[in-house]
Amino acid sequence: MGDLLGSRRPSPRARLRELLAAPEPLVAPGAYDALSARLVEQAGFDVVYMTGFGTTASLIGRPDVGLLTGAEMVDNARRIAAAVDVPVIADADTGYGNAINVVRTVQLYEQAGVAGIQLEDQVMPKKCGHMSGKALIGADEMVGKLRAAVEARRDPDLVLIARTDAVATHGIDEAITRARAFAEAGADVLFVEAPTSEADIERVATELRGVAPLVFNWAEGGRTPPLSLERMTQLGFSLVIYPIGTLLAATAGIRSLLASLKTDGVPSLAGLPAFGEFTDVIGLPEVQQLEQRFSGS
Template sequence: MSDLLGEPGAPRARLRELLAGPEPVVAPGAYDALSARLVEQAGFGVVYMTGFGSTASLIGRPDVGLLTGTEMIDNARRIVAAVDVPVIADADTGYGNAVNVVRTVQGYEQAGVAGIHLEDQVMPKKCGHMSGKAVIGVDEMVGKIRAAVEARRDPDLLLIARTDAAAVDGLAAAITRGRAYADAGADLLFVEAPTSEDDIATVAAELHGVAPLVFNWAEGGRTPPLSLDRISELGFSLVLFPIGTLLAATAGIRALLATLRTDGTPAAALPGLPTFDGFTDLIGLPEIRDLERRFGTP
């Protein structure tokens, strides 16, 4: 976990090192700093900041383009500060045209993320596993990717190009876009929401060698839930598990509230929860105590 006075690391170089390895990099989703710390404590080497989960947690609404770039970057900054492992963040459409993308990329870079993904949806966008999506033209998205490449100050900042064209114009169109986005300078390609294993295999085969590939294992979404072995066999480099933590937290909160509503107190639910002291340890109270002793703070 990130210490308040810890030495800054090199998460971007670390992410690129992990992606160069033989196995897919697994990145569970986090929607806030606490869930990010839990991902890191569970032993995962990368955290993924989910836009779906960020929207749900920050404003309690669906992922339909309601959050601004400022809100998303602020969330990314808090998540990055809470962990030592690299953070990959959802940057939606870049929140405007190519000029807006320049500012978006620089904002995320200043927030400390190791990578972002930009998508080719029309604003306001929708979650990639919802219906009713629309995409901008290929040339416009190519311009946005070129702007993103030039906007980053650190060449190790990972730029992932996502296309949602499969649901709009078909898989072949999405693959064609992927090639164009790689030519524009994207480091990884992300074809969102293929709906069959055959389509996933086609994406992997057609884009093999063009750029490393992202697989979005969206819990309950439209893409079949392949095993990690199969994903590795197909050659994907990065696997996102975006909303499992959010769904688990929702289920846990609902269960606690049901007990409280029924019994009048949460006592019956407490054996299944972290203890108060255990939780404060988890979120770093021992470090605070050490700092208080070190600096003589009452």
Template structure:
């Protein structure tokens, strides 16, 4: 866990090296979405090796709005910083379009790297972007995005920092263009490729068939999105290296909060809902209160 007095510098393998090892392990890395530090801690405590910072969930949790490009890069990086500080496993963060042109990408990459994330994904949408599973998207030209990927590769100080290139072109220009773009992004320096929102199993199989071997591949198991849900063993068989589940934690939290509020409004107190939620003591333990108590004793000066 991301303890208050943890010593990451003393660990044998950095989170970035660990992410790279996982991506070439031969088994897909499962990365549930986290939208804040609390959800990230719960992902780690559940035993997952990687946390994915979702832009969709970050927007919903920070400003209560849909993922249509309303958050700034600074707000996203602040959220990433808090998430990284809460966990010890690698964090992959949504970096949207890089928040501008190739020059903006330089600063974006440096800022996310300073935040401590293990990797980011950059997409080729026109700003302001939209969630990849919404309608009405537009993409920039291929060569412009190639320049942004080249800038990202040049900007990173740590060679283990993972650059994921995402293309949203399938919904705009078709799968042929999306696959061609992905190949050119790999040539420009992307470590991992992410073709967003294929809408059929045949499309998924084609992405895997044409890009497997070019670079590790991302499968976005977007809960309720446009891509058909597939079993993890089939995703592994197709050769995807990273599977993100971006918004399941957010949807579950929404359902839980609604349920408790319904009880509170009906009964006047939340008592009937409390058996289904963690106790106060259990929750404070999950959040690291025992460590805080130990540190208070250690540094009390008595």
């Protein structure tokens, strides 16, 4: 847990690299704020994925179409990283500009305490990877941005994930070509977004095996076929993200409670944590211990 007085656990960045090197895929549920990140950690997962889709929805109640600024995303990443002890991988969209903007973006995310960041090759303003109407920058420009990102990080353990959305705009061949170029530019992990068939997923896994660790985006309700964890293990994916399941679950829960309140005049609390249980979840016992420790009595 992200204790108020800090943790003496090993570096989350070194830990993330260790987890990515394991033979089994690293499973990373999405978190959109500090509370959802704490719940991911309390559920026993080894890493938190800060979703840009969920961050946009939770902060401004809007779709993921490039409306948030880099500063807003970094602020959310900082709060999430401070709330947990496990490594946090944060969506950094396009880097919010050209290669020079990427330099500052990488440094700000690094200062925020995340263990890894994800950069993509869309034109800004970007769109969620499973929406239509995307446009990409040239491969050479993205290579330059990744080279800038590599040189910008002060901690060499910060994991750089390079994502290409070329499947939707140029096809699977171009996506694989771009991924190879991104690895040569220094990306630590490769992310081919939104393949639409299992055959294309297999091509990505086969042709990029050994080039760099690979991400599988198990986007809930998205364009990519949902594979079993066993199948993703067979294909050799190193990181599997489940970006918006927590957001969808929260939305369903809130809707249900509000519907009961509207219909009955009182909210239905069935299945909800009790007040005391919830305060335990968010760390009240630690606060009470610290109050006693520093009370001076």
